[in-house]
Amino acid sequence: MAQEPPTQKAVRWYPPSYDIRVESVPIPEITEPDDVIVKIKLAGLCGSDLHAYRGDGDDDMTPHIPGHEFIGEVVKLGSSFGEHATGRPGLYSSLKIGDKVVSPFTTNCGECRACRLGITCRCPQGTLFGCPALDGAQAQYVRVPKAGGTLFNLSDPKSWSDLLPNANVAEALSTISDSSLLLLADILPTGVFAVAQALNHPKLVPILTGVAWPPREGSTTANTIPSEDRTLTFAIIGLGPVGICASVALVDRLAAIGLPYRIVAIDTYAARRENMEKIFGQISNHGNGEFVARSPEEARTTVKEWTSGSGCNAVLEVVGHPSALTLAYDLVQPFGIITSVGVHGKPQLPFNGGNLYDKNVSFDFGRCPARAMFPMAFELLVKRQDVFGQVGTPTSLVDRIVSVDQAAEMYRAFDKREVGKVLFDPWE
């Protein structure tokens, strides 16, 4: 007589939409040599989980465990790990049972050309957690494929902290809460990525350096820009958790740059705007800037007034809807930058080639390479614990930690924007 496999409590998504259940399902097993099984401490509910929840996600309607943000403890290692892993990413040799880990929202092999270049979000072997192809983390256990390329070992900061010469990593790790570390799985690196794409774009070089376009090596006598032209104007569209992270990351970088700046943070929901302004008020050392939260229509007026009609240097689009792209196009200045980290689907783009030509628009689309952004995001997390550090306070990024038994109600309330960011404790 076959023995029943051991079971766990897990959230399950059912087609076609708005059907979230909590069920008893088998605990995942190692199926490939590079797999690791992680016992979940906390798993996040993310805005992009709502795409599937609302039924506007993938065509594959197979029921599955959702969730792509988690922190936990290694409980099983595949056969690749340990002494046989010479020449492979270091984590294959060093990871041990009991290590505390956080994972980016997609797996990545760590060994292909994309991974070597740091484009970890485009590893050909990468899979998003919480899809029909790979069960997610809103459960008691999760299987992590390609775990030696994917995971961050928080118990062994030496394995990744060589990129953080200025942070006292061990001390930081001892003081930062798990709910705060969980932000590293997706929303914080995604916000940092949006900001990095905009601030590293060559179209910002004239403002940042004070030397007129084009950027040019060896030109010491080039046209210099008067200081009154060097105020930076940004818009951030979408003030969900990623938008908040992007806002804090942007303020942090602009404070370091030292130029005067103006940021308009935009959301249709008044409660999110109020929250965002409160969070800005909490940021110490925010440099020489102005920060306001506005509705889309108000933002059009604000940007017109600020820039005498010309528009923003850069717009960060964190929504993933055509209306957000339309607003971004309208708000950006000619020769400006739109960085879009929102998850877009099949609708037509709300502009044609002529519109883009006529305004010299630059676009950066797509998913954050979270694995590669981790050190920058971790540094910001440590530096800005006044914002990221507290759960359940009015301005916290994490609204509440609840039992997975409340998953159906939390999905409903999050979809209606009645709650902020929710984390599940699967053992409560």
Place this chain on the structure above:
Amino acid sequence: MAQEPPTQKAVRWYPPSYDIRVESVPIPEITEPDDVIVKIKLAGLCGSDLHAYRGDGDDDMTPHIPGHEFIGEVVKLGSSFGEHATGRPGLYSSLKIGDKVVSPFTTNCGECRACRLGITCRCPQGTLFGCPALDGAQAQYVRVPKAGGTLFNLSDPKSWSDLLPNANVAEALSTISDSSLLLLADILPTGVFAVAQALNHPKLVPILTGVAWPPREGSTTANTIPSEDRTLTFAIIGLGPVGICASVALVDRLAAIGLPYRIVAIDTYAARRENMEKIFGQISNHGNGEFVARSPEEARTTVKEWTSGSGCNAVLEVVGHPSALTLAYDLVQPFGIITSVGVHGKPQLPFNGGNLYDKNVSFDFGRCPARAMFPMAFELLVKRQDVFGQVGTPTSLVDRIVSVDQAAEMYRAFDKREVGKVLFDPWE
């Protein structure tokens, strides 16, 4: 009895399409204080003139003189010029009757914030030459509005050569032909601009520096990329005159960078591909690279073979048609760059937001700020006279110099790709 105004010979465009005439029309007069009248020595016929020729241009169907590329001599100055121009762009004080000038294809005031930043193509007062709003240069004379912001004074290289510390400007000017200098009006800076946008893009930083994404100041121990991953792969779509300029500019920059590279230059016309390969053969010191010209279908295979299916680091799109954007999308690697300097119109873009998200595509669209790119383009022109220097040779960018009397036939033949770049001598 009113005296008849003096007349000139000019090309005229008539609606709706394919109707080019040569007529006797009044010589333009100074109408604004910032105007200059230029006596044309040579005027170019450009690929973008064909948009109006074919009737797929602007909605305004007023007959007008086309042409936005010219070199000539100042014959009249508006009242702003001379001793009263203190505090304005230097050219208002220094320009004199008889000076030899070249102009970018659009006017720009030189005094607004866009002009100060070097975004001269987006000056709110800028106008394209050769439109209903401003007669063009395929004539004996042209009126240049905002001339103190717009023109380059080739008789006074000190007024712009401070950006060219390494070029012996005066000597270069004495040896370079007018037909070669005319390339500075549009096609050479546009090609240089396309290349500069791609090579300055942050997504190329990992390859150029050998340090994995994200670009990060102060990180000395970051992940380094093995040299075998640092071969650059580019595609250039469209081998008309701008595509040739972009190809030469790209090879020039890649030779200076020194990394191994592969370029596939793409056109549907075999004659253009053959010509492009011959031109590459003429480029001395072309670095450590491979350069092939291919049809669109062949190019898909070539890029697949070169990159094991992943795609190009960057694609330069110089055509201005949705099919070229489709090809660019297909050829670019995930996390790659598409720089589009082709003039696009009202057709829908051939991809949706999901396509762009799924591939992390970056786009740079739009018109070259030719005024600002002039020094870089001039430097390349001087350096690569082996390519740019000769008229009428099989591999020259300038196919022939003809009388404006041949305008109708030349438009027809250029539209049919029976001739290469044509310049008009309006005095012949």
